[in-house]
Amino acid sequence: MGYGVVRPTLGGLTSKVIMVGLTFFLASKALELVENVGTVNDVSGKARLFLVLPVAFLDAFFILWIFTSLNSTLNKLQVKRMTVKLDIYRKLLMRWQLL
Template sequence: MSEMALWYFEYANFNANGSRPAAITFWAVTFSAVKKTVSRLLLLVVSMGYGVVRPTLGALTLKVLLLGVGYFMASEALGLFENLGNINDFYGKARLILIFSALSQTLEKLQVTLAFCAFI
């Protein structure tokens, strides 16, 4: 809920002023990155059998935590890169990657919406 509230304030400010507030955008991206990281790590540890057939991950715990930290840093960097940068400031492949990344996210949201509508 806090993440969505931050995105709402970020978009409202962006709509009113025409520029993105860096502090609000930073916190919104951070909350998104934390949410993605936690959900992916939970999926990973359950897929590895933790809590189902294993009482502990043992030596794999450190690897899972390092993977989580790496994913968080990459997700945070990508989110800041996409939301705080101006696409006209980038050249060549960086601009192309940003455009396709935005298209991919849009398609993903549309598929989730379509699945939700079909469920109802």
């Protein structure tokens, strides 16, 4: 999309992205193991809630992060008057809102 808007590295965010991604992976795998291994009655409601909440929180965090970053990119494109790229990103945003 052009170097002026999209950078090839994450800069100082690399370690944070890896940490959050690894946390999500571990939480989702723990939830999946509990749901698929053993009988359904093995896990109480509180234990299941303890495993579901981190996954749900991280899902919401990722969605919020994606749309906040997309909004920031749209603002940068508008300031730099890159209308073609701005239209591409707006179409992308409109597709996501229709889903």
